[in-house]
Amino acid sequence: MQLKKVLISLAAATLAAGALSPTASAQSSLDSLSSSPAMGELSSALGKALESAPKEGEQAPPEEAAVDEEWRSISVAGYGQRKYLVQVPKNFYPNRTYDVIFGFGGMGNDVPFTKSYMNLAEHTDGTAIVVYPQPTMGRNGQLAWEGPNYASTRRGEDVAMVKAIANELKHSYRIHSVYGTGLSNGGGMALSVACQEPTLFDAIAVVASANYQPIFNNCHGAVDTLFIHGTRDATAPYGGPAIGANAHGGRYLSAQAAFRNVGERNGCIDVNNPRQGFGAGYDPFIFDGCAAHTEIDRVNNGEHTWFPFNPDATERVVEFFREH
Template sequence: MARLRWRAVSWKLLASLLVTATSCALVSSGAPVRPVSHPVPAYQAAADHTEDKVRSVSRTIEVGSRTRSYLLDIPRAAEGDNPGSYPLILAFGGKDVTPRRFAKDSGLEQASHGRAIVVYPQGLKNRWENAPYAHSSRGEDVRFVREIIKELSADYPVDQNRIMAVGHSNGGGMVGAILCQDPGLIDAAMTVAGAFYEGTFSGCATAHPVPIAMLHSTDDTVINYEGGVKWGEPLGSAREAFEEIARRNGCNTHVIAARDIGPNAVRYRPTGCDALTSLTKVEGEGHSWYDEPNVPDVAWNVLNGRDSH
């Protein structure tokens, strides 16, 4: 597709086509929007002391003419004599969020109970491609991800059928870049409050179905659910990005099932998909790493082929 065309499709029209409909008119929980300077609430450590099962190490890698870095959380058992195989989760924080900060707050190790290799790549000046404020050119960060997977697969027992990309805000846009440019790199994906700027889905590689859960809160004042203009660039709505990814997953976006999945969320799932595809419309979570639905658990479920919520 030469250029992503944000389609002005009425959500009410889609609602009229639901094959499984429950009430989609949710009352806001009234929860305050979390401060945008600290958008990710800390995830409480699991009772099984996951931190004792995981070793953190900073690594560098040469990608083209640049030296890039990433933070790696590796299960200690993966370095043992009989390690078995471990899924790999690539976690991308939002604009200006450091890998160490995102590792502290994401809860991904706790959700996996120390049974996954989790890597936090560092964007150039902690920003990711396709955004107007990025310091990397198109394809540069995707190549970085490709090299990380190659290196870790050589060094550790990575399960090549369970590689996942997870992203928040600008990091969600980075997940979109992977799904467009090299979807075969990953086997599952999740975005939370994803920032999908115009051009994210232009010039894409041949579609390769990837299971994905997308979540976005309606009271997000940083990356608006309805899109608009941000940093002087068009920003697609959550629905429009969902439709684009769903189309690449072979879904019928004209027939969408809706289901209440909690006190503050409705999940939308199109029919006929080649891979499980969903958008969860959340109320009252602002621009955060959501507590409800609990996004680390959603990620772990998607990676393991289970219902996302």
């Protein structure tokens, strides 16, 4: 995991000069992320995938993370108090540097539930401090992050919270790199931070991201970005028309269109012809000549979920952060 903000900013200024302006609009029939009787705020698609994995023996229950965790609150200038859960490795050494990973859950997902499927601390081998911020209640009665119509927070409000938390952690610990990941609406939240505060995250990795229009408006700067998205995602379409809309959240981009949009902002040479790589259980497509790494991992027949296997989303996300 390397700090590349200065180099990225300089390269972006040169390469992005000829890039197209971000296409507006963002994603998903998030009506399917409505409450399920069994899982409460969990989307039916996500709940089905997560519940089926242990039953089919595809994924063993996660080991308990060797962390000390506590709820903290922070005052965000102009926006009031916000809460977040922080996980610090038990073998923490004050003179050692650590990475920070922010995890943003999908619509309706509170912190305990988000932590239960991301399991970020369990995969970082004591090298990272993990933060799970708590979203606010949306207009639709579900917890939500800024971006879609159903969110109650204004543009920049949740981003300001993330910035305040990051600054607080940098005062308390020796921090090397800061990363962000999220599912669906939470993936959109990580993209929002990269858009509005590109020097805050060294890289982001988003899973089944909800790519709503405001997420891509007036962005600047380049950030290493990984999309992980299933081709059978009925909530946040992988392909099809570049721009769609729904009454629930507003206008959105397909995953492929969002990938191209970020590629343009990251100064990539040709956003219409990505290079195909090789992956275990997924097909990576990568733009070349970028100021910041830009990739989409296509999960064939994958649905709208935090993938428990083929690929294991948490393993893939942490791997990407270690490389960037």
